Amino acid sequence: MKFVNKLQESIENHAAHNVLCINNVFYTYRDFAIEISKIRSAVTNVVDDSEKLIGLVTNDDIQTYASIIALWLEGKAYVPVNPTTPKERNTKVFELTETKYVIDSSESSIYEDHTVIASAALDDTDINLKPKDVSGDQLAYILFTSGTTGLPKGVPITFDNVDALVNAIDAEPEFNLTPSDRCLQMFELTFDFSVVTYLFPLLSGSCMYTIPKGAIKYFYIFKLIKEQKLTVLTMVPSIINYLRPYFPEINAPDVRYCSFGGGALHSDIAKEWSDCLPNCKIFNYYGPTEFTVYSGFYPYHKETDQKAHNGIIAIGTPQKDTLYLVVDENNKEVAIGVTGELCLGGPQITPGYWKNEERNAISFFTREENGKPIRYYKTGDLCFKDEEGDFLYVGRADFQVKIRGYRVELAEIEFHAKSKSEKKVNMVALDITNNLGNAELGLAIESEEFDTTEIFDHMKTKMPGYMVPTHVRFVKEFPHSINGKINRKELKTYFDIQ
């Protein structure tokens, strides 16, 4: 729980500093402390002490950020849901976590079956940022990612997990935020990458700049870099893929750090982007939600450090207290230079998927090392380690893909597409690369053409927007490989979206 104490200190010590810039409005750490205290007081008045998991509607406002800290001070976890995601899916999340209380800053809340704390309409109260004593194995948040069976998969993260993350980043001499830093916070709070983009600025007294809902985010980011002179950028690689045609017009000397994560960073674009940021250190971070955001990074430099495999920048080495292990199908370690599945061990590992023993038995294993049992998470990412100890990314071991940084199980899309279809035909979801180098989703249907409106309307009620395919193709007969499997690679060629 040390990081919660550090948050208290930082918020108190930087009272006059700006903490957030939302839609051109600045808020100070003092404003933040007031909002936190109001929400905290409401939580203690309304919520039973035994209720640890509290829903949070992730609007783009100071109350939503303050809610996270208020819950942490009370030793409770936030269960975030995106207001633009279908209500049915969000309600499912609350059902799975047995969440009875929801903090919602919206003018009117749609979660009428829950006890709602309307965080934007609370009474004033004294500032109280002193954390409660809480055991480190209590949960700090639960995030839901796409699951293969049509149900989202919950990843619980404890206070100890977050403490270990903060510890590891503090131990890194190359990365130090200061109170004068201006940091980009472009992520939805249901996306685990957001944890580092709000937590590290808050711990350092820096200011975060958010992207208003409805803004064209690529241009808004550029506007912030240019007009607000951002110094710290944390992004998914697809952002620079979309900005690439405009690189010649970008020169941002104020940017000190640029961290990438949530997808493969390609070396050609990394070099070009690096030219736009003449005074910047670039970090290529790696880490799954199950391991509390980051597990390690590669310090990229366009001249001296540009190690890559198949054009994808290395993911480097594990951070403090984290262990990387590359294994074969039998969970046995493979030799240097041999590709296998990357597994992660150490204090940032999740206690396991939420109420999902079946999945836990597959995704985690324990291995004896120097007489001690070490628990490992199997990432599903194929990697190898080189002679210098750097890890290089090769690809995915399964049908999970990344769409705009979000992890998507293609099987979940297929599940929802088929479940509403009157025609019982084969449907395959595919990730297709568009002419800007970004992945988009396509749905291939083995049939003569028919009206898919109903299928798509259904998918839109079941999944967040980024999971609904943007392209449909009817194929009379799916191509198959020699061993009888659908040839996904060939199927992708039907999607001509170049």
Next chain:
Amino acid sequence: MNKEEILSKVKQAFVSVLDHENFQLTYETTADDVDGWESITHMMIISEVEKSFGIKFKLMDLMNMNNVGDLIKTIESEL
């Protein structure tokens, strides 16, 4: 090319990216008014408009584009 012609060509770009025609394009239309017009499709629409008019937008112009009217004005200045 007059304003109507520009608007109709812009509409074609929207239709080809968004795959539907359930919208009216006026000078005041913003992303909120058109189903499917968001960050990603905006980038595709911009690239489609650039192709069909044979122009190349500047990032500075794109950064301050808030509605269809802004888009049309920028196209006019490039033609």
